[in-house]
Amino acid sequence: MIDLKALRENPRHYKDGASRKGMAVEIDRLLQLDEQKRAAQTRREQLRAEQTRLEKDLGPQLGKLQGDLKKATDAAERAQLQQRIEQLRAAPASLKGQAAELEAVEKRLEPEIAAILLTIPLPPDPDVPVGSSAEQNVERERWDPPGFDASVPFAEQRGFAPRGHAELCRRLGLVDFPRGVKLSGARSYVLTGRGMLLHQAILRYALDTMVHGHGFAAMSAPVLVREEAMVGTGFFPAGREQAYHIPESARGGGSDLFLTGTGEVGLMGLHADEILDEADLPLRYVTVSTCFRREAGAAGKDTAGLYRVHVFDKVEQVVICRADQAESRAWHARMIGYVQGLLRSLGLPHRLLQCCTGDLGVKNADMIDVECWMPGRAVEGAPASGYGETHSASRLYDYQCRRLNTRYRPGGDAGKGPTSFCHSLNNTVAASPRLMIPILEMHQQADGTVRVPEPLRPYMGGIETIG
């Protein structure tokens, strides 16, 4: 969520940001509603102050008059007293009535203001290239393992035509697609035997790297969350269609629940409505969680194999740091570096893509995607077609923490001084089975077997080859 005060002061900045992201947004309408609401609020508060002042000296008077009324016996005197009481009561009552009307105005405006505010995107940073779609993303860096060149056809270098991962999985008995579909429909799969072991090895290796190599705290994160967590992390309302919805309220339960599409939701939700101690920052969390995605709107896309599935597991890293732009940027680079190190250790060619403004979501100021080379995806004559997205690193400034109401100050909750919203960042460490694709395809051998990358072997009982 953006800062409404900042929007009031500089609407241009946010209009420009939205247009660079290619998002239509009702900023003028929002400002107009906000103006109306504040006018009503100011007036209402003045009336209320007046009412309280009146009541302060009216109370004793009323008490006295009511006492007199009780004692009075003469009918005329009683009537007169009665009338004075009515009079005294009339003034504050009228103020109260007016205030109530204004309050009704505010209450009518508030939901619309809040709804529009949630849709206003964080403006992209000035150094993010302007573009309208993923086509205009800019390649920033490329890495190939020694002795391999992803821009040269696989067959030329290795002496045999690569098999796609789906075929490798079937031939090696790593995945049972038909039974997955029988159980759960399209985009479902069953990892079997060494397929399951490879999947777990990837996850555990990635988790261990982050924890023991980079000092991140390992956490579990709920994957079934309330709507506030989805709104707070910025996935709702825009991405509502992507999430599985459990309508518990319709069954008499307290609140509806949603299955999360990434561990980021659980990790970031952890500190919603908290005031953190500045001394504890940055918080560095890593989780491994099952991710659920409806893939609405992706019908017909990547239907075969393990690339686009409804359920997968992901190791996700999240950093919550002080509200400092330079620090945010430094963490972004570092978090990407961790992934580069991981992919190198697995011998996977990959590249970094600077996402253009049109490819950013509402919540990020900047996003770098990492794509791994998947020989099976490469189309003849177009080497870049072989890259498939495996990671995405977002820099969000305070957009997410403002929505989540995650703040910090020296001394934390019990501390003194003004609070600030934290900055947050997130990046994939490893998503599997998608990451199995480049691993299987890159490390396949002429005989149809697959060499297990060395770092994964300890997690697979020491085996060197799947075959």
Place this chain on the structure above:
RNA sequence: GGAGAGGUGGCCGAGAGGCUGAAGGCGACGGUUUGCUAAACCGUUAUACGGGGUACGCCCUGUAUCGGGGGUUCGAAUCCCCCCCUCUCCGCCA
């Protein structure tokens, strides 16, 4: 699922229609004292939003907030209604 207890500031804990943004204590912070530490003493100690000012550090001012929402009343932390949450015991279950 059944029965009971309870939600007040950073924490503990009073208050039972106006003088209560809320006693007292703890903690934290600032100061006095001190060779150092401790103790003692004095002081400060919420947040959000609106309006005004600003040397952009804040300052002044209004409103709201005692789990949430509604109601009674001239006036509600306090009375009434609804909801939510936490805890304890029993049952069921991984």
